[in-house]
Amino acid sequence: MLPILQIGPLALPTYPLALLIAFWTALEVGGRIARRAGLDGDHLYNAGLYGALALIVAGRLAHVAAFWSAYRLQPGEIIGLNTQAFLWGPGAVIGACVAAWYVYRHKLPWAQVWDAAATGALVGLVIAELGAFLAGNGIGAAAALPWAVSLWGTPRHPVQLYAALGLALAAAATVWVVRRGGRSGLAGWVALLGWGVTTWLVEPFRAESATIVGGLRTLQVVGWAAVVGALWGLRRRSSDR
Amino acid sequence: MSRPVWSLLLGLAVVVGAAGVWAGRVPQEGAASAANLPPAPAVGHPAPDVALTTVAGEAFTLSALRGKPVVLNFWATWCPPCRAELPELQAAHERYAGQVIVAGVNQMEPPASVAAFAGQAGLSFPLPLDARGDVSRRYAVRSLPTTFFIDRGGVIRRIQIGPVTEATLAQALQTIFP
Numbered sequence: 486m487l488p489i490l491q492i493g494p495l496a497l498p499t500y501p502l503a504l505l506i507a508f509w510t511a512l513e514v515g516g517r518i519a520r521r522a523g524l525d526g527d528h529l530y531n532a533g534l535y536g537a538l539a540l541i542v543a544g545r546l547a548h549v550a551a552f553w554s555a556y557r558l559q560p561g562e563i564i565g566l567n568t569q570a571f572l573w574g575p576g577a578v579i580g581a582c583v584a585a586w587y588v589y590r591h592k593l594p595w596a597q598v599w600d601a602a603a604t605g606a607l608v609g610l611v612i613a614e615l616g617a618f619l620a621g622n623g624i625g626a627a628a629a630l631p632w633a634v635s636l637w638g639t640p641r642h643p644v645q646l647y648a649a650l651g652l653a654l655a656a657a658a659t660v661w662v663v664r665r666g667g668r669s670g671l672a673g674w675v676a677l678l679g680w681g682v683t684t685w686l687v688e689p690f691r692a693e694s695a696t697i698v699g700g701l702r703t704l705q706v707v708g709w710a711a712v713v714g715a716l717w718g719l720r721r722r723s724s725d726r
Numbered sequence: 727m728s729r730p731v732w733s734l735l736l737g738l739a740v741v742v743g744a745a746g747v748w749a750g751r752v753p754q755e756g757a758a759s760a761a762n763l764p765p766a767p768a769v770g771h772p773a774p775d776v777a778l779t780t781v782a783g784e785a786f787t788l789s790a791l792r793g794k795p796v797v798l799n800f801w802a803t804w805c806p807p808c809r810a811e812l813p814e815l816q817a818a819h820e821r822y823a824g825q826v827i828v829a830g831v832n833q834m835e836p837p838a839s840v841a842a843f844a845g846q847a848g849l850s851f852p853l854p855l856d857a858r859g860d861v862s863r864r865y866a867v868r869s870l871p872t873t874f875f876i877d878r879g880g881v882i883r884r885i886q887i888g889p890v891t892e893a894t895l896a897q898a899l900q901t902i903f904p
Contacts, residue, residue, distance in 0.1 A: 549893075554896075559893075567891055636766075638766065639763055689749070700752040701748075702752060709744070716739050720736055
């Protein structure tokens with residue numbers, strides 16, 4: 486495990502650093518694919534940055550709303566720098582809406598943006614999973630396997646590496662579809678399918694998962710829904726031909 | 727691929743996917759499974775035991791508190807964010823008296839300085855003294871303050887690195903004191 490990256494006197498937390506690199510890489514890859522499709526790559530950067538900003542603001546506002554009784558007594562904390570005071574779920578929904586609004590506002594072609602954003606996001610997620618592996622975040626369930634990694638005296642599934650591998654394969658397939666020059670929108674559905682299959686397969690190997698009714702793993706259900714949605718999208722495309 | 731092939735794939739994904747989601751669900755005895763894991767400073771693991779003496783000269787043993795949720799904070803008087811969050815911990819100690827145990831493990835400071843600071847700040851919750859830093863090392867505390875939220879069964883449910891505010895404390899307490 487390498488939760489802190491020590492560079493001389495500088496101690497950098499590995500996971501937040503990996504997330505930052507992942508976000509930048511996702512924008513860079515997405516921008517390149519957008520340019521390849523004849524779009525202005527800067528638009529993708531802008532949509533991503535506005536979306537990220539909205540995610541942070543909405544994530545904090547959701548936290549304020551959920552714990553208003555605490556903020557009422559300390560209103561200064563609403564703009565405090567506490568990195569724990571966010572609810573990322575609502576923030577992500579608002580962030581996606583703001584990015585979508587940017588695309589709509591600038592009359593960008595949805596299919597091309599979908600291809601670029603989905604491919605970029607997959608590459609970013611690969612980096613985020615590698616960062617999680619180094620930092621020891623999102624650890625795997627206990628397992629007696631030759632390739633298990635030992636954490637705190639327990640051999641475990643290197644679940645972040647499983648996820649990184651699955652997502653890397655999905656990203657490679659998506660880039661292949663982009664390079665093949667198929668109809669726009671296809672790469673985005675392939676990326677969603679790859680993400681869904683990977684999440685559906687990998688999530689049960691995690692030690693801790695958020696659950697919904699009956700112990701069902703929330704992310705696995707979302708992954709399953711993504712697979713069904715992606716196949717529906719691909720089926721629709723095939724019937725459009 | 728033709729439309730019927732896609733339809734077949736879609737049907738398969740619905741059925742196989744549902745079966746996979748059902749098979750992958752978290753076992754209901756998930757909490758009990760933590761008992762099979764070694765104590766470690768990680769979410770889902772039993773909390774490593776702490777046996778120290780408090781600044782008031784009383785024995786503090788974490789395992790003896792089993793049955794009650796525990797907020798185990800690591801701090802030092804020279805750490806400004808620690809000093810900023812201590813009133814929040816004191817307020818939680820008063821608000822949840824008898825229901826949640828709040829304890830502030832002081833890292834390697836002379837008892838007299840800790841006692842003077844605690845008196846000045848009006849801290850009345852237990853302040854175990856980690857004189858040699860052994861407990862901090864066992865809990866892999868890399869920066870101060872760090873707070874562990876331990877449920878009634880002695881299992882770590884959340885780790886917060888950095889200061890708690892009333893809001894983040896309320897959020898974290900939901901994991902051990904619903």
